Amino acid sequence: MPAVIRSIPFSARWPRTFPALGRKIIDGSFQVVDVRRAGAALAVGGLGADSHSVGLFVLQRALVAAGFRVHDLGIQNDFERFAAAAPYCDAVLVSNMDGHAGHYLRDVTDLPGDCLWYLGGHPTMDGDTTALEGLGFTRVYGDFVEVDTVVAALREDLVGHRPRLTGRMTLPGRRAEPKIEGRDAVLGQWPTGEAARSIEENAAVLAQRPSLAELHGASPRPLLQPRSGVRGQGDQQRLFAELHGAGADVLSFQVDSLTRDGRYAEAQRAMSDRGDLNGFPVVNHGVDALRQISAACPVPLQTRHSARDPRLLAELSYAGGVTAFEGGPICYNIPYYAELPLAVSIDRWRYVDRLTGRYADLGVVLDREFFGTLTATLLPPCVAITTNLLEGMLAVEAGVRSVSLAYAEQGCRSQDVAAVRVMGALARELLATGRDVHVATVFHQYMGAFPRHPDDAEQLILASAETAALAGADRIVVKTACEALRIPGVEDNMRALALAGRGVDGAARAAHLWDTEEAARIEASVRSLLQAVLALAPGDTGACVEQAFALGYLDIPFSPSRFNAGRMVAARDLTGAVRILEPGDMPLPQDVLAFEADRLNERLAVAGVSRSEAWRLVADDVLRTNRRRTSWPLDRAARSERAVG
Template sequence: MQLANKKLDWDEFLHIRQEVLNTWPTGREVDLAEAVAYQSGIPVSRRFAEKLAQAKQEKLTLAQPRAGVALVHEHIELLRYLQDEGGADLLPTTIDSYTRQNRYQEAQSGIEESRSVGRSMLNGFPAVNHGVAACREVTEALTVPVQVRHGTPDARLLAEITLAGGFTAYEGGGISYNIPYAKDVPLERSIRDWQYVDRLVGYYEEQGISINREPFGPLTGTLVPPCVSHSVAIIEALLAAEQGVKSITLGYGQCGNLTQDVAAVRSLEELADEYLNRFGYHNVVITTVFHQWMGGFPQDESKAFGVISWGAATAALAKATKVIVKTPHEALGIPTKEANAAGIRATKQVLNMLKDQPLPEFEDLRQEKELIKEETRSILEKLLDFGDGDIALGTVRGFQAGIIDVPFAPSRYNAGRLLPARDHQGAVRLLDFGNLPFREDIKEIHREKIKQRGQTEGRDPSFQMVIDDIYAIGKGMLVGKPR
């Protein structure tokens, strides 16, 4: 059967579901009717979609950290600390790497080893292994909404267990949790698997239970051009909406230039509304998430707080609905709960200071917004052409042709020809356009801005600029200028 952006037939879904639930013993704990009844009893104060919708209406930016450890009670202790001492508005449960690759037996070994040595030997919470009851123990122990955050090309069983377990938001998508994360997973397969996830979320919605869905915005990090991450976000929003999802949060990773970052967040929401309405998805609530710096961090904690605070300020001025918070230990490894809470407090201080300060749409900001929109539309329209009007089919064909291309991605289903670099003001531009379907006047804007940087630095634009930009923040700057 050819891939298509078409709502999954319910009987077909149920047929696939039996195979999914049999993947690991805890899958047999999931009773969909009982899970719906359980979700319906979760109070509004712990429902992700409702809290995001309220924040959007009030033009507030909510703070959410990343966190996850191997054992249930230790995970609860960590999240309670981030809630009570950090003041997190929303909480995560970051899933471990074994679970992300559906390697549940190895995740089980990690649980047992963690119990043996008395500390987490996994880099996240193995929700599939722990099962439905343990997930409910986690979500019931907290007073704010909790989201599942992971990085899984095939996240079907994880979705079944965690939604039955009381989580009210679920991150990821068939592109954003494949191309940046996996080498050998066919894009057509991951899109199909995520259609299953979205059909499950859509079923909950049909029963009056809104589960928030969030494609992963930053993709491969801090040098991803906004038009690329926007295109992926909007594709995944269209795929989710077709399956019945009504609460969608679209993400963008901080690139570092204030004007470009604010323009990106604002244009993302506007473009999403444009395309969802165009295809008849009129009752979807779109919110935005801004990811603080996803690249290398300074080792010095004081400098790291500077990076965190700049991300918080940008999120507030862009009026993103939420911000994903980093910690001052990013350069050192897994943070302590104290460092994680400190990052949240620093972020919330800045958010509170700026919440009533709008950033007017000055001319440079307006121009940047229009440029991002034109670039994104160029990609999306060509993908629709490739798919004869079907965005799912067009996406697979478009990645094959390099019409959409994620820089630095490991996937062999990605062309990998795109080469970004910063201009002299730190905005992300393109040195090599690959096969992106841009008009010549758009390409000339990129060429001219990178040329200006070269003239400022006294060197010809080259791949060395890209290398310098990757390491710049760790050295105390944004643009990787030669010494």
């Protein structure tokens, strides 16, 4: 019989910052969530393969603060999980951000339960929600909507409705995924896998393709890389040609969300029906298509994905002539998946790294990039850098010879420049000393809620590229000015590349003072974290990582994963720098924590907000650039005006 596990509250530190929500612990098929409030009971979660969790985090905190009882379903749910929750709830709030809500709800004819049903996020690719409204949702939001609007709508719709539950509610949980070991099993996951079997043949193809590792070392300025992924082979090839013509130095397959979730049969149906896919289905297209595309492309190609199981995707990417592969057991697990055990992801990524190392043994050096951006939002630099370094250690131990460590711009130039420089220096010290390993740094332009005003968005892209060049980043992953409004097209990416190029050129004329004190604090924090983590299981980096998350030594803000403690919280200070508001159990230097607390206390005082209401600052920080006109970088604006609390 499946186990029933009680829920536990957040640590005693948590209520000083946020109202207690109740942290779920799941082991088996059912979970029990303690519900103590008298307000209406809500189930809130993400639908489908979409991995966005920051907005859900903010929404849940606002709902709890408004007096509702909230059960967090997490992300990557199928409709049946929402349906199972409905009889226990007064309202079910469904979020879908990948535009495929119609696909996930295709078999739904009736919304169960005597409750309200809300659907929001970005549920359609074209903005037409008519068909979804016809399913019987109480409200459908086709685009971004303020949290206060949702709270007000719930209060209006629940007038006269008696709260359904007191005490506890029991909802279905999900089991951990089984391991799949061995190359035969991996290649057998989908019919296209067999074509990747000969590593020697694949190596001969890869040797003829442009190498990202070599290009990193040869370029005197940051390489520019746009995001790109469309459904068809011909369309993808034309897109690559146009982007290269517009100045892209590196190109990437942005993989669709069905492939990321291992739902190859559904991706195949979408291809056959000429349905919408929000990326390039690498696995379904297979080796021949990839080789044709890579042969026609004069610059290095990379696969970007966030796949639950990356092994077949890596096999096919390499066999198809793709010389770089992104991801790792932390960065493509903890920010994206609710129920994927670290032991499973470490095992799967060890397979990828050993495969990459095997190609290195044959003389083909492939690049492995770690998505150190993680949840990207209010992420203290020490957390991003430490996880990058640990994933780099795992890769190098498995034979990888080229690693790229990525950092997500937070918006305070002095802090971002210090972080990238420290990350590169520590990576070379830890990963390359005494080894033939190439190290590169990657700068992701701001990945939080993007400005809605085109002028602000373009100014951000320009200034962001300037920051990346000042930091000495080897590569910039470029955003587009329409990020907050729609999926970017070719022209949007071409315009963004031009802006980023101007920003890189402008860095030579930009006045910037190297903040040695900020760099010293970041370095001290990273060394403290690494020392504590690597002492947990000396000689076994994978076990160190697993135990560090279990103990809360590593803690990613806004993560949906139940394997993440969720006790560390950060907010911006008056300059826009990200500071740790609640450290949880992370072993950080006391002098650094004292400095961070002082900087945040200054902002709380200016904003007139008590520490018990500090979640309001966090919510404002998350949506700041989307809600109001903001100059970039934030510390430039802070010199002329007070930060808004």
